Amino acid sequence: MAAAPDPQLAQLDDYMAKMDMVYELDTAEKELHDSLPDQAAKLRFQHYLIGIKLAHYGEDLPWNEWHPFKLKEHIEMWNARDGPTALAPAYIYRGRNKPDPRLDARNYKLGPALQAHHDTFDPERQRSFHDYAIGRIVATDVENGDPALEQSILHDWYNNAEADRSDMEELGRHWQERFYQLKHPVPHKGTNKGHCYDASNIRPPPTVGDINHVQACAFAPTGTEWKFERTVYQNRHRDHGRLQLRRIIHLFVRIDAFGIIHDRMAVKVQGESNMAEINEYVGREFRIQNSLNQIENPNILVARSWSHRQRPTAPPFLGYIFLDWAPFGSLLDHVREAQARNANPSLRNKQFPEPLLWLIFRGLAETLYVMRTGRTIAPDEPTEAESRLGNGALIPSPGWRPLVNTDIKLGNVVFSHAQKDHYPAYKTTKMIDFGNTGYAGRFRDERSKREATAVPGKYGPFFHIGTPGIRPPEQHQPCPRRFINEAVDSRSDTWNIGLIMFQLMEQDEFYTNKALHTFSHTAEYNESKQYSNRLNDLVMQCLKHSPDDRPQINHLLYHTRIGLQKWQDAHIDVDGNDVAEWLRWGFEEEEFPIGKGVPRHWRWARRRRRDGDDERRRDDDDGDDDDCDDGDDLRDRRWRNGKEVISKQREQIGPENVDHPVERDGQEEHALQWEDFKPGNMERAIGRETDISVKEAVVQRGIRTVTGNNRAELKQGEITQESRKSKRTREKDGREESAKRVRMHSDVIT
Known part of the structure; x- marks a missing residue:
């Protein structure tokens, strides 16, 4: 018996047949195409046919209603005057601007x-x-x-x-x-100008205009300056004409003249078509996040300020949000790291410690409480009696409007430093990205959900109500009939938090196109993971289909607190600094700690790009700040070969002189550079320390300073050996010796 055809493959075949109808030539069309005198005429005719077909079929016509149609009349019109008809230019224009999407x-x-x-x-x-x-x-x-x-x-x-x-x-x-x-493959949108999405470069550098704007707007005390370090993240935002705009996040580090780090900051840059959109999307996101920051909840990343600028090229307006830096990655980063480790049999298969999961769970629940009420909650609250209160009983603070974040996911929760007075052995999680956050009641029934789906966005028409693949049933599109009039509110955020915890327990990402997906653990989880039933049951309650069956916020807060207490009663206390290794989660050492020196590989970059930066700044005076992107891309490629750069520098000046002055063309030049530099993906030099000691640098340079508790005057004669005196010093000594001899000779004559 023949196997039943795969419906998905049949759908793919329908799509390819549809594309063939529009972009491929049939026999009659090809004969006329080949008879045209030159390549330009052939290309115009091909665009003409594509434009006619698109107009005939209609872009919204279902695939199963597409059918071939005869072009005899249109071909006769094309031939009527031995050239395009009056309508031909419009068809040609449409065909030229709608290239075959299969060649994107x-x-x-x-x-x-x-x-x-x-x-x-x-x-x-x-x-x-x-x-x-x-x-x-x-x-x-x-x-x-x-x-x-x-x-x-x-x-x-x-x-x-x-x-x-x-x-x-x-x-x-x-x-x-x-x-x-193809001689000229179909370009994807956004490759020609800065601030347009470029899928081929996942971490493009900022433009010179971005760097100058940050340095002008971000506060920097005298003697320090913000320096771009790396691009952290990029994703698609919205269309602007034929261009596709992006959101992008850069890391900036504030250093002083000696290379000591004073601060770190994430800068989120977003392009818009006009100032109204800047206020609506960038300004509103900052205002919401800033209002949450006023409540001083430790589980929400601090938004410091925001700004905007206008420019002559697309997009014409850029918005900037200046944020605290979370140095230990997102939950998504750590899940993927765990996936990679678990895929290698030679590496230890380690699960996230259960105390860490309880703390993450509690932190996310506290964030829901803050968004709902406009106030924070003490670590020992709520009580058991208060845990039975529903969300409706949580009365907001005066003047506060409850908020709902429809985009809570692994990538939007990051790790920052631990709290000294609250489980200091574990990093603190902070929620980020409040771009989709709005006031409760936005999506309360079928009508408001349908209106939301009519707004185009980066994922198609469902941008404003969450990320596809990780949405609760009442937020899903299409929405199941029995949930169509269920409001998207705090119970929806509870479902998203449950999904985050489920993924952390499984150490795996999860996406589904099914609105009513039933969650269950994999066989690998049941074989290798050991979490308490209390934790698992609470997570599964959050993932119930019906919003009414999910736990209320106070219920979550109480049971996450009690769950961690019960775990400690059964195992061991983890509320201090001294926690056993098997109860910790491995975090990489912080790369840019405040008070330390910049990584040593920063030294070599200034010499490599000093002239290039000056030239780019001169070129940028014409107002088009995006012309520097190509230069930035070139430097990125050079920085990826950081180890080779360092090796070549060592060969040029000798390994024994790497940190000491070297003479070149009669002028003293320091190999040790404290200037600005963007390392990108440059690797650290093998076997060299990450931090730079200020005292060591002072000794190498022979200058006077005061560092920390070591207050001492370092004299030139005590720190510089005779064999390393500069030419200027030797010449000075020679002149003094000659003068001394003249005086002695004069005395003898007298």
């Missing part, structure tokens, strides 16, 4: 999840997986990089029949050949 450059790069999976295979299997993934991406109208699409591709790679996989691999190879044979 974004389709030929694997997203992060696919690339990570690809790298685990041997070379032969890598080629097969790459071709298969490209075939799937090309054959779907879902934008590449969408998490749900990547998960679907991975699922089908392991579950589809071998024949289906082979067909998809062949399709991928075919379209890759077509793409690379």
Whole structure:
């Protein structure tokens, strides 16, 4: 008996057939196309046909209603006067501006999840997986990089029949050949100007205009200056004409003349079409986050200030939000790190410590309480009696309007420093990104949800009510009929918090397109993880389909507090600094600690890019601050080879002189540089310390200063050996000796 056809493959076939109807030539069309005199005329005719077909079919017509239509009349009109008809220019324009989406450059790069999976295979299997993934991406109208699409591709790679996989691999190879044979491949939006999304460069540098704006607007006491260090994150934001704008986050570090770090700051930059949008999206996000900061809750990242600027190129307006820096990564970073470690049998399979999960759970619940009431809650609250109160009984503070964050997820919770008086052995989690946060009651019924879905955004029409793949049933699109009139409120945020905890317990990311997904632990979890039933039960309650069945905020607060207490009663206290290693989670050492010196690899960058920076600043005077992006990209490529840069410098000046002055062309030049520099991905020099001692630097330079508790005057004669005196010093000694001899000679004559 023949196997039933895969409905997903049938859908892909429909999409490809639809695209073929528009962008491929049939026999009659090809004959006329080939008969045209030159390539320009052929290209115009091809665009003409595409424009006609798009107008005929309509972009919103369902696939199953698409059908071939005869172009005889239009071809006759094209030939009527041996050239385009009166309508032809409009068709040509439309066809030229709607290129074949299958040849979009974004389709030929694997997203992060696919690339990570690809790298685990041997070379032969890598080629097969790459071709298969490209075939799937090309054959779907879902934008590449969408998490749900990547998960679907991975699922089908392991579950589809071998024949289906082979067909998809062949399709991928075919379209890759077509793409690379194009003399000018279809560019994706945003490659020509700064502040437009560029899928080929996941961490593009800032423009010179960005750096100058930050240095002008961010407070820096005299003697210190903000220096760009690295780009942390980029994602798509919204369309601006034919361009696709982005959100991007940069890390800046404030240092003094000696390279000592005084502060760190994350700068979120977002482009908009006009000043009204800047106020609506950037200004509103800052105001909401700042209002939460006034309550002084330790689980919300501090937003310091915001600003904006206008510029001559697209996007015409840029908004900036200046934020505290969380140096220990997001929950998503640590889940992916755990995934990578668990995939290697030689590495220890370690779960997140249960006390850490309880503290994360409690911190997220406290954030919900703050957004609901406008006030904070003590660590020993609520009581058991208060835990039975529903959300409606939580009366907001005077003047406070309850808030709902529809985008709580792993990537929007970060680790910062531990609190000295509250479980100091564990880092504190902080919620970030309040761009989708709004007042409760925005999405209260079917009508308001439908109005929200009509607003286009970066994920299609559902931008304003959460991230696809990780939304509760009442927030899902399409929404299940029985939840269509359920409000999106604090109970929806509770579901998102439950999903975060579920993913931390599983140490795995989770996305679903099913509105009524039922959560259960994997076989690997049941074999290797050991968490208490109390924790697991509370997480599963948060993930109930019906909002009424989920725990209320006070219930969450009480049971997260009691859950940690019960765990300590059964095992060991963890409320001090001295916690056993097996109860800790490994965090990398902070890279830019306040009070320490900048990493040593910063020294070499100034020499490499000093002239380039001056030239770029001169070029930027024309007002187009984005022309520097190409130079920044070039420097990024150089910094990726940081180890080679350091090796070459050592070869030039000799390893024995790396930290000492060297003479070049009769002038003293220090190898030790304290100037600004952006290291990007430069690796640290092997075997060298990360921190720079100010005293050591002072000794090397031979200057007088006071450092910390070591207050001493360092004299030039005590710290500089005779063999290392500069030419100027030796010449001075020579002149003094000559003068002494003249005086002695004069005395003899007298």
